[in-house]
Structure formats: structure tokens, C-alpha cells
Amino acid sequence: MCILQVSAVCVLRSTLTMCVLSVEKDAKRHAVGRVLFPLEGELGQAGRVLWRDLDPEEETQCSELGDVQISLSYSSSLQRLSVVVLRARGLQLVTEADSPALLGVLVLGPFMYARGLQLQHWMDMINKAQEPVKLWHRLGTAI
Structure with missing residues (x-):
């Protein structure tokens, strides 16, 4: 679960970006991909579970x-x-x-x-x- 506090004024113009990283043994991080969630749509409905496919980093x-x-x-x-x-x-x-x-x-x-x-x-x-x-x-x- 992720709880974010965003002012009502900013919600309609904001997008939550979640980046998935792979961390190697030498502590180097490589971005695997990301998911975008516009805050104005489904994300604003409390108690819902949302699913998105991961966009590979090259495509983003x-x-x-x-x-x-x-x-x-x-x-x-x-x-x-x-x-x-x-x-x-x-x-x-x-x-x-x-x-x-x-x-x-x-x-x-x-x-x-x-x-x-x-x-x-x-x-x-x-x-x-x-x-x-x-x-x-x-x-x-x-x-």
C-alpha cells in the first residue's frame, strides 16, 4: 500500500510515476521500467487495487x-x-x-x-x- 498526500489543486494536473529498479551485487542500479498513474482518474478512488503493465525503460x-x-x-x-x-x-x-x-x-x-x-x-x-x-x-x- 502506498499513501501519498497531494493537495486537491495539484491532483488533476499530477501523475504518479513508479520506477522499478534492479540492484546488482555491486550496488549499481538499473531501471527496468516504469508505470504511470494519472491522479485524476482511477487512482483517486480509495480502496481500489489498480494493475498496470510495466513499460520497459527503453520505450519510456x-x-x-x-x-x-x-x-x-x-x-x-x-x-x-x-x-x-x-x-x-x-x-x-x-x-x-x-x-x-x-x-x-x-x-x-x-x-x-x-x-x-x-x-x-x-x-x-x-x-x-x-x-x-x-x-x-x-x-x-x-x-
Whole structure:
């Protein structure tokens, strides 16, 4: 059972994302897949058991906005994180009236913020201190 407290104002615009991780013997975590539950529908009905199929992590990262190759490195002695966009491919320009051009969104970081390849990239950077770790990421849409 999972109990979450969400204000009534936020419920209709929110989605609960549950990520399933596989943890190896060396404590590396790999995202297996995820399930999305929009809070406005069935999830708001108390006492119901909901079933969903797990979406494999590869399918959840589909994007037609393009890809960027990012290099991450962390120097613990300098306490400095370096993030470099090395290359980009297939970028699609999305514009709105009176808005700057939006190319897409990418969230990199620890478990609290990122999942899947984005989380794995972060963990690889932490495990390889002072060594740049390069990886291609697909851009997502802004929510």
C-alpha cells in the first residue's frame, strides 16, 4: 500500500510515476521500467487495487525532439561538477507565441530526480571520479 498526500489543486494536473529498479551485487542500479498513474482518474478512488503493465525503460524514453551527447565529470577535491554538451542530432524547434525557442528537456541527477539512463549516467560519473563519462540522451517534452 502506498499513501501519498497531494493537495486537491495539484491532483488533476499530477501523475504518479513508479520506477522499478534492479540492484546488482555491486550496488549499481538499473531501471527496468516504469508505470504511470494519472491522479485524476482511477487512482483517486480509495480502496481500489489498480494493475498496470510495466513499460520497459527503453520505450519510456522515446522522443522525436532529438538527442544530445552529454559529458559528466566530478572532481571531489575541487567539489566541481562539469556538464558539457558535446554533440546534438535531430533537434526539432518547438516554438510558442512570444516564447523563447524550446528544444527539449533533460533531467540528470541522483535517484531523487532522474531515472533510467539519466540516473545511470549520474551513477557512472560518481563511480568514476574525475573521469569524464559520455552518453547520448533523448530530449523530452516540458510538462
